[in-house]
Amino acid sequence: LPVPVSLDTYKPEVAREGLKLGVHIINDVGGQRDPEMAAVAAQYQRPVIAMHNPVKNSGDPYSYTDVIADVADSLALSREIYVRAGLERSRIALDPGIGFGKNLEENLRLIKNIKVLKNMGSPVLLAVSRKGFIGKVLDAEVTDRLEGSLAVAAWAVTQGVDMLRVHDVRETVRVVKMMTAIKEAGEAYERDR
Secondary structure, three states, X not given: OOOOOEEEEOOXXXXXXXXXXXXXXXXXXXXXXXXXXXXXXXXXXXXXXXXXXXXXXXXXXXXOOOHHHHHHHHHHHHHHHHHHHOOOHHHEEEEOOOOOOOOHHHHHHXXXXXXXXXXXXXXXXXXXXXXXXXXXXXXXXXXXXXHHHHHHHHHHHHOOOOEEEOOOHHHHHHHHHHHHHHHHHHHHXXXXX
């Protein structure tokens, strides 16, 4: 394909087989579930998305002291695990794992404060399209969450998020294009003053 292909997995053996077949990006959805993932990524030197996923195998709910600081600290540790394994730091992106082990308020708080992750010096990916928290806010079924998904995409652009994972590509691209034009026009105005 003429576009990069990513593989979502938390299993090192699945990641290895995908990379052998030419997968471009590994999306490590397991958090720090298996440290062997870092060795696989380092061996192939392919980009990795380190996602925050606190979900325990036991299914016990996770509790945060401070969701923003806890997620940032956990992602910093994940990044360090990859770097220590030999993966170039520039190949690591961070994903706060919206919807994974977080309640409505925690998801919204993370999105509102996404700049905390941006300030960590790695690209940030936000995957919120059609997620359950949007359904709760809008009281909408999964097939009726376009406006909520686009609202979060627009917010993400204003906060400097580098990548969005979406279902509704055409609509999201248009929102991002428009938000980027507005942002750039505002920056040009500030420069010219």
